[in-house]
Amino acid sequence: MTTSLGGLLARLVTALFIIQVAQAKTVTYDFNVTWVNANPDGLHERQVVGINGQWPLPVIEVDKGDQLVVNMYNGLGSHSTSIHFHGMFQNSTNNMDGPSMVTQCPVVPGASITYNFTVNQNGTYWYHCHTDYCYPDGYRQALIVHDKDSYFNDMYDEEYTLTMSDWYHEMVRDIRFIDKTNPTGAEPIPDAFLFNDTQGGVNLPMKPGKTYLLRLANVGAFVAQYFYIEDHTFQIVEIDGVYTEPKEADMLYISVAQRYAILVTAKNSTEKNYPMVTVADSVLLDTIPSNLQLNHTNWLEYNKTAEHPQAVMPAEVASDLDPVDDMTLIPHDREELLPEADMVLNLTVAMVNFDDGAGYAVINDISYTKPKVPTLYTVMSSGDLATNAEVYGDFTHSMVLGHNQVVEIILNNMDGGSHPFHLHGHNFQLVDRAPSYGSHFYDYQDSDPVFYDPNNHTEFPKYPARRDTFVLPPHGYFVVRFVADNPGVWLFHCHIDWHLEQGLGMTFVEAPRQIQERTTIPQNHYDVCKAAGVEWTGNAAGNTQNYLDLSGQNKQKDWLPAGFTTKGIVALVFSCVSAFLGMAVITMYGVSGIKDTKKKPVTQRSNEAASTDSVRT
Known part of the structure; x- marks a missing residue:
């Protein structure tokens, strides 16, 4: 009887699998990536990265279980590119993850x-360029995985996908950032903030009594945003592709790369329309230009002919807003806290200066620097040495993880700014963070850094929230855990694109022997390397004869000589600038002669003051 029952169950599982495979389909997108012109904020027309001659870009939509195929042609003429499908685990298809090198x-x-992979996930994701720093030029959009079996599938009538982002009028290539003229590493201030790639005002039609699923994604490069709807609450049902137990809330804090899905039930009246508000986290900005609009109003539209009122949200109280704490969200599957870690990574973030006078970012004193051979290709070509972290170079900050190890990351922040960290290939459990979201989030910003103490911490949650992007507070810390059950080469990095450019990332080489066994790199990807003139065998230095010889590897800049500080660099830079300007004025007067001794002499006061105002000390 037992054998018969077991055989019946086995046949049933097989039948269900066959049905699922039969229902799955292949969804193909052909992307011709070229420059197009756009003016999303109505203030400045510029070139943006378009697909098939259009911008905004198309939303990728698939059903859970589908095969997604994206054929991308680079027609940009001057820029290299790639696609990262943010939040996709890429099980057994690590080579489809997208980050260059x-x-x-x-x-x-x-x-x-x-790019060709199976989507065995569900929820709200996005895709973006992951080569250098190209996605602020517009190469980003939502990716939605529909799931007919979601627990809330019968709880809503319609759904909307909504994105928010910061926006720059200059092309990224024209913005001077990592430069000795910016020794503090002050991030470029956006020129605008967009909602669904516009500032024209978005109306979401609402029918009385109906319930709507709103998918929210911050696809910006820098600034987090608060989100709320006047006179409405909502139910959070998903974060970063992880279903949660419904939690009522009235405000969210959405960092770049984070996503939420919420259920909003419409009122039973059509008398008025309600502001749907986004507020940029102005604390992240070193300066706030007088013409930068931080708060934007869009609407739940119950009545087209009724007034569409503007929300009143003073910018100066943005840091006092009180959003829901994502650590309080319980996963719907109630996965319990992982056991004590097999590997603990104790990491410290800092913003530093190297000897070129520019600002950089480091984790444990290493600023991520790209290798000469893509790290996955080093895994595939290094044989038994793939388990030796040395072959991946000194400056990719590569850590080799054992298959199925429980990994704990302790991330301490020496910087007074926040950092949304993203892990490719995984979600992680949110185990601990200080300070917490809400009015206390910036408690440590102006104080000394507070490091995590494993012997003195709050009680860990029984059912930790899970997501793939988690915010590290200013001068605070977070602790996360995950299981290394997805062999591959995965980046762990700050998703503020300026910070990744500065080197704020590291590499996890997870189960390298299993990578070699399970990964097949298609010829098309090798052809891409050939076209780029990039080697696809060898260690981080491109050495194929001796994988432990890293001569010629790409290196981070040298450290400043002892005694130099950021304030010293700032003083030196501006002293030099003042000296050159002063000499220029003297020269000008010497050439032109003094025509009127009663006229007020030219000075550099206003320029110096404006420059000093933008410096973060």
Whole structure:
């Protein structure tokens, strides 16, 4: 009887699998990536990265279980590119993850690449360029995985996908950032903030009594945003692709790269429309230009002919807003806290200056620097040495993780700014963080850093929230755990794109022997390397004869000589600037002669003051 029952169950599982495979389909997108012109804020027309001659970009939509194929041709002419499908685990398809020089070579102008993988996930994701720093130029959009079996599938009538982002009028290539003229590493201030890639005012039609699923994604490069709807609460049902137990809330804090899905039930009246408000986290900005609009109003539209009122949200109280704490969200599957870790990574974030006078970012004194061979390709070509972290170079900050190890990351922040950290290939459990969201989030900003003490911490949650992007507070810390059950090369990095450019990331080489066994890199990807002139065998230095010889590897800049500080650099830079300007004025007067001794002399006061105001000390 037992054998018969077991055989019946086995046949049932097989039948269900066959049905699922039969229902799955292949969804294909052909992307011709070129420059197009756009003016999303109505203030400045500029070139943006378009797809098939259009911008905003198309939302990728698939059903859970589908095969997603994206054929991308780079028609940009001057920029290399790639696509990262943010939040996709890429089980057994690590080579489809997308970050250049990590899992593939950059796709140079005139070259093509095909991404092909199965989507065995559900929820709200996005895709973006992951080569250098190209996605602030517009190469980003939502990716939605529909799930007919979600527990809340019968709880809503319609759904909307909504994105928010910061926006720059300058092309990224024209913004001077990592430069000795910016020794504090002050991030470029956006020129605008967009909602669904516009500032024109978005109306979401609402029918009385109906319930709507709103998918929210911050696809910006820098600034987090608060979100709320006047006179409405909502139920949070998903974060970063992880279903949660419904939790009522009235405000969210959405950092760059984070996503939420919420259920909003419409009122039974059509008398008025309600502001749907986004507020940029102005604390992240070193300066706030007088013409920068931080708060934006869009609407739940119950009545087209009724007034569409503007929300009143003074910018100066943005840091006092009180959003829901994402650590309080319980996963719907109630996965319990993982056991004590097999590997603990104790890491410290800091913003520093190297000897070129520019600002950089480090984790444990290493600023991520790309290797000469994509790290995945080093895994595939290094044989038994793949388990030796040395072959991946000194400056990719590579950590080799054992298969199925429980990994705990302790991330301490020496910086007075916050950092949304994203882990490719995984969600992680949110185990601890200080300070917490809400009015206390910036408690440590102006004080000395507070480091995590494993012997003195709050009680860990029984059912920790899970997501793939988690915010590290200013001068605070967080602790996360995950299981290394997905062999691959995965980046762990700050998702503020300026900070990644500064080197705020590291590499996890997870189960390298299993990577070699399970990964097949298609010829098309090798062709991309050939077109780019990038080697696909060898260690981080491109050495194929001796994988432990790193001569010629790419290196981070040298450290400043002892005794130099950021304030010293600032003083030195501006002293030099003042000296040159002063000499220029003297020269000008010497050439032109003094025509009127009663006229007020030219000074540099206003320029110096404006420059000093933008410096973060």
